[in-house]
Amino acid sequence: MSSGVIDLRSDTVTRPTSAMLAAMAAADTGDDVYGEDPTVNALEERVADLLGHQAGLFTVTGSLANVLGVGAWVRPGQELLCEARAHVARAELGAHAAVRGVTTRTWWDVRGRVDLEAIRWMMAPDAGPYLVSTAAITVENTHNFAGGTVQPWEDLQALRTAVDGTGIRLHMDGARIWNAQAATGVDVADYATFFDSVSVCLSKGLGAPVGSVLVGPADAIAEARVWRKRLGGGWRQAGVLAAAGLYALGHHVERLAEDHVNARTIADLIAAADASVVDPDAVETNIVLLDVGDRAERFVAEARAAGVLTGVVGPGVVRLITHLDVSAADARKAGEILATILHARPK
Numbered sequence: 184m185s186s187g188v189i190d191l192r193s194d195t196v197t198r199p200t201s202a203m204l205a206a207m208a209a210a211d212t213g214d215d216v217y218g219e220d221p222t223v224n225a226l227e228e229r230v231a232d233l234l235g236h237q238a239g240l241f242t243v244t245g246s247l248a249n250v251l252g253v254g255a256w257v258r259p260g261q262e263l264l265c266e267a268r269a270h271v272a273r274a275e276l277g278a279h280a281a282v283r284g285v286t287t288r289t290w291w292d293v294r295g296r297v298d299l300e301a302i303r304w305m306m307a308p309d310a311g312p313y314l315v316s317t318a319a320i321t322v323e324n325t326h327n328f329a330g331g332t333v334q335p336w337e338d339l340q341a342l343r344t345a346v347d348g349t350g351i352r353l354h355m356d357g358a359r360i361w362n363a364q365a366a367t368g369v370d371v372a373d374y375a376t377f378f379d380s381v382s383v384c385l386s387k388g389l390g391a392p393v394g395s396v397l398v399g400p401a402d403a404i405a406e407a408r409v410w411r412k413r414l415g416g417g418w419r420q421a422g423v424l425a426a427a428g429l430y431a432l433g434h435h436v437e438r439l440a441e442d443h444v445n446a447r448t449i450a451d452l453i454a455a456a457d458a459s460v461v462d463p464d465a466v467e468t469n470i471v472l473l474d475v476g477d478r479a480e481r482f483v484a485e486a487r488a489a490g491v492l493t494g495v496v497g498p499g500v501v502r503l504i505t506h507l508d509v510s511a512a513d514a515r516k517a518g519e520i521l522a523t524i525l526h527a528r529p530k
């Protein structure tokens with residue numbers, strides 16, 4: 184960052200590059216509520232194609248894409264199953280319940296992964312008039328609050344097999360699906376193939392200022408388009424934003440591996456100062472979780488004073504995220520600063 188501050192609070196803090204801004208300025212636009220914005224249409228088709236789904240819908244946020252995706256499958260009073268720290272359960276401010284009448288039940292996994300045994304025990308596709316019926320399951324890949332963990336492909340395949348024939352639908356929150364691809368080499372389409380709908384974010388690691396895309400079957404996306412407008416999310420010459428997304432897909436996917444190396448650098452430096460705080464081998468992508476116990480708020484304040492921005496995401500848990508605006512030198516400097524703070528800290 185030009186201010187000298189290294190911002191590791193989230194990968195949403197990136198600013199558009201000048202090349203991205205140029206692509207935005209050059210965008211061909213039209214009224215998207217009429218379906219006439221060629222750049223939005225191109226983005227929706229491109230993302231649907233990349234993920235191997237029929238159709239796409241460009242939304243202002245990942246939260247909206249999730250609300251529309253889950254809402255496509257879960258009727259009011261039915262339930263969604265997800266991991267306890269899933270973004271849909273923790274960070275969408277109750278939207279699924281408040282807007283679509285969805286009940287949510289959660290399983291717990293330390294790495295945020297699919298727990299097939301728990302899911303088999305919980306899922307009740309046709310619970311009759313006495314209990315809530317399960318209509319959908321959401322899996323987050325990578326899992327943000329579990330530390331950027333990747334869902335093993337085989338687990339997703341097994342989940343698909345478990346729900347086949349039950350009527351239960353699968354939605355993937357793929358806000359960071361390209362990070363999963365960068366970490367494992369599994370193509371995003373190979374992750375998406377097991378899911379009825381997938382939301383992806385262009386505004387996280389890919390560095391676009393705004394935007395997500397929901398993909399799925401054409402009829403579900405058509406219904407989601409109605410709901411997007413109903414919720415006030417219809418937009419007009421949104422091609423200027425879609426152009427940023429297309430630019431990001433063309434230029435910022437390959438480089439995600441650098442963010443993963445940088446996250447590992449930070450974790451290594453911190454572990455060298457205090458191995459109880461982080462296990463560098465647990466860092467799979469661009470997110471590092473530090474377990475700093477009851478000093479989390481103080482640690483964040485001290486880091487801020489030293490020019491490194493971080494955030495508390497759970498009891499005693501500090502999260503660091505690398506991204507487009509964090510260079511290898513920034514990562515090293517941030518790791519050294521945070522290690523010094525931890526080293527100086529009374530145990």
Ligand SMILES: Cc1ncc(COP(=O)(O)O)c(C=O)c1O
Pocket residue numbers: 195243244245246247249270271323325326327356358359384386395
């Ligand atoms: C896993 C995950 N899903 C969804 C979202 C929602 O994205 P937005 O902030 O665009 O609503 C986020 C945001 O950080 C996220 O981490």
